Amino acid sequence: MLKYRLISAFILIPAVIAALFWLPPGGFAITTIIVCMLAAWEWGQLSGFSSRNQRVWLAVLCGLLLATMLMVLPEYHHNIHTPLIAGSLWASLIWWCVALLLVFFYPASAALWRNSRILRLVFGFFTIIPFFWGMVVLRSWHYESNHYAGAIWLLYVMFLVWGADSGAYMFGKMFGKHKLAPKVSPGKTWQGFFGGLATSAVISWLFGAWANLDVAASILLVCSLTAALASVLGDLTESMFKREAGIKDSGHLIPGHGGILDRIDSLTAAVPVFVCLLILVFGAI
Template structure:
């Protein structure tokens, strides 16, 4: 398993870095849109849509929302989307906090609330990537967010393995611990220092550290939310496309929460 994970990562990471740094924004938007639609198929599965018709309708709905969101972005009207996404993730945080110790039972049959949640999660995340990339120093800034989440994940993984004792949400994801969260915070603070040194965005050091810390911690919320959906469907991974890593959603679940919040905070710093 570890060998598969390493091989997949060695292929994916250089490809993602090259895409972010070299591709023009329209090309990036199209390719990332295809990736998100692959993830949407997995979300439709987690929503209980077994038939091709149900999954196709979900993909059509998401595609139309992405087109509408991109039109709003081009018109300079995307800020409310990121505000709404930030409020959504606050609601998800409250839901997960209530269910953190409650054992999740498997569900059968279609779940329309889960499908609707997929539209609310995937559309702003895709739009945030496109919006970040389109800005001045945008490719580097988008790559920074990716690295920030990788640092948070790595900090959580190593701190959790070495010091993990206190379960974070045993009813949702038994492997995650509060010690892992503390490790993630260390990685996020390092990322904030990196951002302040690079300084492509407005704001003082405290504001940049807070931005990285909040958006990065919400990446854990995105991860836990997908874990909750998988437990409800009784599956370990969202898919099998990426050997050793599971599905596309298993790789982007953290980003779905972190990206819109980071961009919302970035907008606030720019307006300050």
């Protein structure tokens, strides 16, 4: 299993970085749509759709919806304040606040959505759609003046999430004693949680010092720590849905890593939350 994880990582990481820096906004948007379609395919299983045909249609409908949203918004990447885009990002903040309550009160909270496919699909909608817009908007930010500005910001968020996850793992292994959410994900501890936040804070400081940004260090730190918190919540939320569905992995598309959702669950929360705070709330970039 470790061998497959390492091989997959060596392939995926360069591929992700290449897509960030080499694809133009249109190509990146199409690539993100494909990722979202695969995520929707897997979310179908979390929603209770065991039929392959039903999940295929769910993925197709997701792709058509995202493509339609792109086509009806000419020059979409120049204006994050377009109601459709801004509304999606604000909706993400609301959804992850709701998800926090669902995770906190689990398993009692599951009584509200366990038997409703529609409600679980709605949860998937509020997870995947804002993630798509967060990715596309941040990658395209100021593209006309600097083709790589948005790519660097997006790569930063990814490093932030990966760093928080790695820090949580290491601190949890060394010092973990008190469970963070034992009914949702027994392996996570409070010590790992705070270790991950500390790692994110260090990454934020290093990025601010290295990149010579026009963003105040305090604002970047607040946005980064909030995104790191959201990344943990994204992971816990998917774990909660998988537990209810009785599955270990969301899929088997990535050898040794499970499914697409297993790899992007943290990013589905961190990216839109970070973009919403940094641009819409603070207007920092």
